[in-house]
Amino acid sequence: MNNERRLELAKEEEELKRRIAAIQREQIEEREKDLVRIVSNFKAELTSYELTLDDAIKLFDLPQVHLAQSSSINKVAKKSTSRITHREPNGPGTWAGVGRKPRWLVEAQAKGALLQSFEVPLS
Incomplete structure (x- = not known):
């Protein structure tokens, strides 16, 4: 491979690295926008139900609610345990x-x- 081709490839590599960095920055920005939107919606929902952030945090400590096969939203799913084999x-x-x-x-x-x-x- 001659030097001219190596220089071309090095330039292409640097351009690709710059493009990858720009894409990664854009991904981070989009994720942050999504998080801001999610938190904003979450706060609005809390307010609409007259709940506080403390009320919501307490719910995270409750056992998971099984919604898929339950007619009642308030039923708590039993945690299945498997025997160690x-x-x-x-x-x-x-x-x-x-x-x-x-x-x-x-x-x-x-x-x-x-x-x-x-x-x-x-x-």
Whole structure:
């Protein structure tokens, strides 16, 4: 590759870096605009229901309300608990066999370990 082409590529790279930086700045600005809009709407809703910010903060500490299968908005969903089915041998990691496998298990399997070797016996 000749020097002239290298210079062209370096200039193109610098231009791309400037464009990426401009896009990232615009993304940050748009996110901030969204947050301002969301907070403004939230404040308006609080005011319309004669609630305070403290009232809203207290609601964040309540158990989640299950809306999808409930006819009553005020029913509180029961938190499901799964039995631990797999345990990391020399660490704190556990897995109930539901959802994504934890990193420690994926890494162990990548090294050749069998899933069954981490199973917790039924008690």
